[in-house]
Amino acid sequence: MKQELHSIGKNIMKIRILVALSLCLLILCTQCLAEETDYFDWKGLKSYASKNYTDSIAYFNIAIKQDPTYIDAWLHKGDAQRALKDYNGSIQSYEGALQQKNDTKAAWAGIIEAYVAMSNYKQAAEAAGKIRMIEPNKKENWLKEGSLLQMAGDYRSALAKFDGALGLDSKYIDAMYRKALSLMALENSSEAMDLLNQILARDPKQKGARNALGLLYEAQGEYSLAEEAFENASQIDPKWGQPRINSVHSLAMQGKTNEAMKIFVML
Secondary structure, X not given: OHHHHHHHHHXXXXXXXXXXXXXXXXXXXXXHHHHHHHXXXXXXXXXXXXXXXXXXXXXXXXXXXXXXXXXXXXXXXXXXXXXXXXXXXXXXXXXXXXXXXXXXXXXXXXXXXXXXXXXXXXXXXXXXXXXXXXXOOOHHHHHHHHHHHHHOOOHHHHHHHHHHHHHHOOOOHHHHHXXXXXXXXXXOHHHHHHHHHHXXXXXXXXXXXXHHHHHHHHHOXXXXXXXXXXXXXXXXXXXXXXXXXXXXHXXXXXXXXXXXXXXXXXX
């Protein structure tokens, strides 16, 4: 009986040793696999830095195949696809990262860039909204979403986002300017003009506000004030052509063709 118990004890000990060895091997293999995955991601980044995007994608694919939860490899693959102008493919890769962690800002940012490159501003705005929800206390996130909505032609929805940014910083000039543009598009000239004048009171060299103010004056038939605003905008940034184009239009509207052509031939 004692011999049988001794034999059983020895077998249990052997099993324990085998289990321990198996665990050690498993841990070692897992560590080696992780290091190998890191290596392929690193190789991909090296190729990406050399602008060899096709090779970099191949390395990122190996890393993802070894570890589908490796967020960085999904992100890097998306960036490489975007560099190759494979925007739909890049969006799929960024979504692969989001499947692992839905609040990955870099993935949403990549999706924004891909949709903007395809001029799909509505979808880009939706992605920007995700970042805004992740970080609601950042005024820049509200501005970004509003600007994209504006580019999509949804001026009324954009207003709410600019108001959100201004709720965080009432002196945020970029949000004030963008809000003024939406108000102009919605034909609320008086409120738009008030905002533009507030901007210029704080920053007289805000060329966009001066140019926009000129457009409002022109729409009201105040051509001399419009000309002055366009001229001031041009003086702030002589290389910016938009105010001069607006001046040409304003002069032509007044029948001052000769003056308009003098500016036009210099554009």
